[in-house]
Amino acid sequence: MWDQRTAAFGPRSCHYRTTALGGEDATILDGALLTDMQGRPIRQTGPTSSRDWDEVQAFCRKVYMPYRVRPAAPRLLPAATMRMAQVGRVTLTRFAYGVPIHLDRFDPEAGNILVLNTLTGALRHKQDAERTATTRAGDSFVVDCSRTDYWLDGDGDHLQLNLTIPHDAMAEIAMRWLGFVPDDRLWTRRLAFGGNGSRWQALLAYVVQSLEASGQVRGAPPMARHLEELICMDLLQIWAEGAGISLRDGARMAAPRHVRAAEEIMASEARDPPSMAQVADRVGVSVRALSEGFRRFRGMTPRDFLRARRLEGLRAALRAAGPGDSVTSVAADWGYVNLGALAQVYRARFGETPGQTLAAARARG
Structure with a gap:
């Protein structure tokens, strides 16, 4: 635990940095989630500070x-800062106990990945079985809590x-941009x-x-999707470099x-997809071995992979639809009959409804 007077760490702690936050970017981050670029206070529903442990923990669970x-120390009350904003599927928080x-x-x-970016003070993190890492102002630390303690x-x-x-969001974006999902050599690495x-x-x-006074991203949802992908892809590259893992084609062939x-x-x-049993039989393994292979090397199940390919295929079909086609007819051609459920998963994946995709394609045509 911390020494309350000096915040000193034990001898196995590795100090990642010791400099103060500085520069133009640091100035912007100092006011993160307090005001937007026009100087207007960013609004938030719910309390932004608290001295009640139950209230603080409810925020943290959320x-x-x-x-x-x-x-x-016993009976020590928090003096918490609690601010948040949503950027696509990424939750951004300004927080202190x-x-x-x-x-x-x-x-x-x-199922969540945490990226802890320190503005002031210091954190000490578990890095591996023997070492800790100390991050100070300007430093960051990433850990996939769904894959490691x-x-x-x-x-x-x-x-x-x-x-x-969400780990699933990172895996989905990796598959879309890289063609594969890194295995647990990446996800179990804790990195400063x-x-x-x-x-x-x-x-x-x-x-x-990019945040407005409403706590939303300007131009959302397209801008939010853009920022979400920037965050995830840059983090993947930094994380892989720190873990000594290649994100080039050779990593894909490791499967x-x-x-x-x-x-x-x-x-x-x-x-017109085959069943998982049929796929497993055609590649010469059991369904269990197929599922384990996908989990280990792709970070998802075979059904998740197929579901993503089907949604991408439907999207391509909507973009290429003819004048007499409708969402219902195109979706039925792809085997989708529950349009309400389809709209939800489609929007979660692409940030728009199937009808909006079709309308945009017709406007371009």
């Missing part, structure tokens, strides 16, 4: 996940600009990175500048033959 918090704390037992079932200590001066990113003048700090400043063969079958036959 924006991060369930976990255990222990203050450095206002007192020294220890956090652990992060719930893996929540984690704990942290925070001093009484800590103030964070944090990101909560960033620093003053880094591209990550510049990206955070850009994201913060076993039956996984790659199954991908080819499902991608080419997405319109």
Whole structure:
């Protein structure tokens, strides 16, 4: 735990940086989620500060996940800062407990990745079985709490600009842009990175500048999707570099033959897809082995992969629809009969409804 007087750490702690936050990007981040670029206060529903542990924990469960918090001393009340904004599927928070704390037992079932970006004070993070990493103003730390355990200590001066990113969102964007999902060599790596003048700090400043007084992103949802993909792809690249993992084609080929063969079958036959048992039989493995291969090397199930290919195929069909085609007819041609359920998953994936895709295609035509 922290020494309450000096916030000193033990001998195995590696200090990642010791400089103060500075520069134009740092100035922007200092006011993150307080005012927009026009100087207008950013509004938020609900309390933005609290001295009640239950209220603070309710906020944390909402924006991060369930976990255990222990203050450095009994009967120590928080002086919390609690601000949030949504950027696509990424939750952005300005947060501090206002007192020294220890956090652990992060719930893996929540399925979330945390990126902790320190504005003031310091955090000490579990990095591996033997080492810790200390991050200070300007530094960042990433951990996938759905794939590995984690704990942290925070001093009484800590103030964070944090990101909560669903693991599934990262996996989906990786598949879309890279053609594969990194395996657990990446997701289980806890990494300190960033620093003053880094591209990550510049990206955070850009994201913060895009927020309006309403706490929304200008031009959302297209702008929100753009920022979400920028955040996830830049984080993937930084994370992979720190973990010593290549994101080039060689990483894709690391998957076993039956996984790659199954991908080819499902991608080419997405319109009239075979069952998982049929796919497994055609590539020469059991359904269980196929599922395990996808989980390990793609970070998703075979059905998730097929579902994504089918949605992409439907989107392409809507964009190429003829004058007499409707959403109903195109969707039926792809085997979709519940248009209400389809609209929900389609919008979650592409940020628009099937009808909007069709209308945009006709406007262009």
